[in-house]
Amino acid sequence: MSKKRPKLKPTTLVELPKETVGVYRPPRQQVFRDHRRFGFSNIVLVLVILFLFMPLFVVITYSFNASKGMRWTGFSLQWYYKLFFESRQLWRAFLNSFIIAITSSVVATILGSLAAIGIKWYRFKSRSYIQVISFLPMVLPEVIIGISMLIFFSAVKIPLGMFSIFVAHTTFNLPFVLLLVSARLDEFDFSIIEAARDLGATERQSLTKVVIPSIAPALLSSMLMAITMSLEDFVITFFVAGPGSTTLPLYVYSMIRYGVSPVVNALSLVLVLGIMVIALTFRRFLKTIAASS
Amino acid sequence: MLGGDGKRLKGFDVKVENVSRAFGDFKALDDVSIEIKRGEFFSLLGPSGCGKTTLLRIIAGFDNPDSGSVLLDGKNILHLPPEKRPVNTVFQSYALFPHLSTYENIAFPLRLKKIGEKELDAKVQEYLHLVQLEGHETKKPSMLSGGQRQRVAIARALINEPNVLLLDEPLSALDAKLRQNLLVELDHLHDQIGVTFIYVTHDQSEALSVSDRIAVMNHGKVLQIGEPFEIYENPATDFVARFIGETNLFPAVVRKCVPLHDYFLTTLYIEELESEILVTDYDNLPVGQHVSFTVRPEKMKITTDKPTHVSKDINLFRGIIEEPIYSGFQSKYYVLLDNGTIMKVIQQHANYMDEGPEIEWKEQVYVSWSAEDGYIVEVVDS
Numbered sequence: 001m002s003k004k005r006p007k008l009k010p011t012t013l014v015e016l017p018k019e020t021v022g023v024y025r026p027p028r029q030q031v032f033r034d035h036r037r038f039g040f041s042n043i044v045l046v047l048v049i050l051f052l053f054m055p056l057f058v059v060i061t062y063s064f065n066a067s068k069g070m071r072w073t074g075f076s077l078q079w080y081y082k083l084f085f086e087s088r089q090l091w092r093a094f095l096n097s098f099i100i101a102i103t104s105s106v107v108a109t110i111l112g113s114l115a116a117i118g119i120k121w122y123r124f125k126s127r128s129y130i131q132v133i134s135f136l137p138m139v140l141p142e143v144i145i146g147i148s149m150l151i152f153f154s155a156v157k158i159p160l161g162m163f164s165i166f167v168a169h170t171t172f173n174l175p176f177v178l179l180l181v182s183a184r185l186d187e188f189d190f191s192i193i194e195a196a197r198d199l200g201a202t203e204r205q206s207l208t209k210v211v212i213p214s215i216a217p218a219l220l221s222s223m224l225m226a227i228t229m230s231l232e233d234f235v236i237t238f239f240v241a242g243p244g245s246t247t248l249p250l251y252v253y254s255m256i257r258y259g260v261s262p263v264v265n266a267l268s269l270v271l272v273l274g275i276m277v278i279a280l281t282f283r284r285f286l287k288t289i290a291a292s293s
Numbered sequence: 294m295l296g297g298d299g300k301r302l303k304g305f306d307v308k309v310e311n312v313s314r315a316f317g318d319f320k321a322l323d324d325v326s327i328e329i330k331r332g333e334f335f336s337l338l339g340p341s342g343c344g345k346t347t348l349l350r351i352i353a354g355f356d357n358p359d360s361g362s363v364l365l366d367g368k369n370i371l372h373l374p375p376e377k378r379p380v381n382t383v384f385q386s387y388a389l390f391p392h393l394s395t396y397e398n399i400a401f402p403l404r405l406k407k408i409g410e411k412e413l414d415a416k417v418q419e420y421l422h423l424v425q426l427e428g429h430e431t432k433k434p435s436m437l438s439g440g441q442r443q444r445v446a447i448a449r450a451l452i453n454e455p456n457v458l459l460l461d462e463p464l465s466a467l468d469a470k471l472r473q474n475l476l477v478e479l480d481h482l483h484d485q486i487g488v489t490f491i492y493v494t495h496d497q498s499e500a501l502s503v504s505d506r507i508a509v510m511n512h513g514k515v516l517q518i519g520e521p522f523e524i525y526e527n528p529a530t531d532f533v534a535r536f537i538g539e540t541n542l543f544p545a546v547v548r549k550c551v552p553l554h555d556y557f558l559t560t561l562y563i564e565e566l567e568s569e570i571l572v573t574d575y576d577n578l579p580v581g582q583h584v585s586f587t588v589r590p591e592k593m594k595i596t597t598d599k600p601t602h603v604s605k606d607i608n609l610f611r612g613i614i615e616e617p618i619y620s621g622f623q624s625k626y627y628v629l630l631d632n633g634t635i636m637k638v639i640q641q642h643a644n645y646m647d648e649g650p651e652i653e654w655k656e657q658v659y660v661s662w663s664a665e666d667g668y669i670v671e672v673v674d675s
């Protein structure tokens with residue numbers, strides 16, 4: 001009729017040999033050994049590092065040179081002295097750059113993140129067009145942006161100066177902020193806004209206590225990026241700068257037009273050190289808040 | 294297990310009166326009326342898209358009905374914004390604040406109220422203890438397990454001492470084992486604090502095991518409200534019978550209705566079975582009335598030999614095993630009856646089986662059930 005399941009005998013327990021009982025032997029670990037110590041990839045790595053950092057090392061070395069030319073004549077800190085005590089114009093330019101970088105990055109971050117929120121959370125007709133157009137400045141050559149800005153400013157009669165540079169920098173920083181903040185909003189859980197309301201927050205409170213803090217890492221990193229891009233921009237600034245609004249890159253350019261001044265070398269080291277300190281502190285900070293998202 | 298010396302809070306009764314909500318032409322809620330008693334563990338049960346979340350959102354204040362009203366403790370709350378309602382929600386996705394630690398997530402509602410630091414800390418500690426999350430205070434939500442996140446969400450929703458707690462499928466993201474454990478914990482918690490729970494789920498076994506009462510919904514309508522056993526044993530409609538547990542359901546016509554003691558012994562003709570069957574019912578149904586007949590698989594008997602002494606009110610059919618499904622404590626059989634209809638029968642394995650289930654594939658069997666174990670579901674107007 002049908003086959004029955006075979007009757008199972010109870011299994012007898014096998015006694016383990018004494019010495020293996022209770023002794024844990026870790027499995028033998030396989031060790032990967034690189035036989036060719038200087039493999040191709042290592043060579044490439046070293047070359048790339050050299051290529052990237054060699055110029056920097058040269059500049060730093062010569063910033064301690066006693067004389068002007070490319071001949072090493074002895075160790076001296078005279079260029080640093082010159083940089084800190086006899087370069088008023090350079091620091092003036094640095095201050096200009098600093099002011100523009102801070103203001104334009106703050107404004108770009110505010111506008112860019114509001115734009116990102118608007119594009120993500122509200123549906124309106126021209127939504128996709130705005131999204132595409134706002135990324136244009138990112139792909140356009142800087143020269144073209146610079147020229148068109150210049151034409152625009154003269155057309156609407158905005159005098160070239162600090163303000164025009166600020167406007168230009170805000171403009172080219174906007175798409176980067178928009179991109180970074182949109183990426184963060186893509187993974188944003190909207191129910192936390194409702195949760196905040198549910199737990200007693202007003203509409204304002206849910207924005208300030210929940211939405212903004214939870215996208216803070218993106219806001220901060222886009223602001224940092226905007227600051228660096230603004231600080232280092234030369235091409236666009238070159239077109240829209242006016243009298244009395246020389247930024248640091250413009251000033252350095254004007255200095256080296258008549259041969260490289262070792263003061264610039266000294267400045268390089270100071271800037272590199274300053275940026276490294278800032279980057280490391282922020283990296284720590286970013287890491288701790290990144291862990292929360 | 295949620296333990297500790299939590300205090301009892303005050304549960305409110307909730308009255309949903311004739312609430313309707315349409316999205317365009319689509320009626321997400323269609324004239325829904327539910328009365329929930331104070332302190333009750335009430336479940337909203339229904340398939341996906343039946344409007345459970347929509348109803349919960351209306352109670353919480355995230356959405357407004359097109360018509361109808363929601364009363365809490367006798368007072369209409371529809372004009373209140375969510376932050377003003379004595380109701381808190383545990384969201385399906387937990388909706389924890391990603392930038393805040395466990396401690397700060399739970400403290401969030403108190404911080405909004407600007408409560409003193411000492412009082413705040415005491416309260417947060419109390420609720421951390423209630424949901425057994427001590428030692429996880431500093432962790433961010435991303436570092437917590439699913440079950441821990443859910444507890445943070447519950448503690449955060451309870452710390453405001455709401456009168457009603459809304460839970461929107463809080464366990465659906467967890468695996469089956471954890472779900473069972475947390476469900477028991479949730480039940481304990483409910484007994485402990487005495488707040489009214491409105492629990493949304495599409496899992497019938499979840500609803501049956503913890504609820505005081507259940508509302509079964511489909512297509513935006515409430516089909517039946519009752520205690521778990523009522524819903525299981527006396528389903529009000531075809532849909533309820535099929536949605537809760539497993540059943541055999543057939544359209545039928547009343548042939549005869551004979552009073553017997555305090556009920557009626559009813560004879561039904563079932564076309565699919567090409568035969569008459571007997572069932573008891575409390576109503577005197579007119580001859581010719583169209584009805585639905587249902588019998589639960591576990592209430593039926595299955596034997597390989599023809600039962601010899603068949604009493605008059607036993608329904609007996611012969612068939613062959615189309616598919617046996619063995620699942621440890623029971624076997625489910627799809628039996629192909631001689632008349633071509635498939636019946637589901639469940640046999641409990643109460644005794645130790647040395648040789649496996651004795652009923653096998655393609656074997657001839659007899660299926661029977663007593664008239665008292667069948668049930669007439671919905672009186673369908675013809």
Ligand SMILES: Nc1ncnc2c1ncn2[C@@H]1O[C@H](COP(=O)(O)OP(=O)(O)OP(=O)(O)O)[C@@H](O)[C@H]1O
Pocket residue numbers: 316321339340341342343344345346347348495
């Ligand atoms: N804002 C909205 N706009 C349009 N339709 C909606 C909206 N919200 C809900 N619906 C529709 O209303 C119906 C009920 O939705 P609801 O979220 O209440 O279902 P549910 O019972 O909670 O389902 P699930 O178990 O899948 O969560 C769905 O068909 C859904 O598509």
Ligand SMILES: [Mg+2]
Pocket residue numbers: 345346347461
């Ligand atoms: Mg839902």
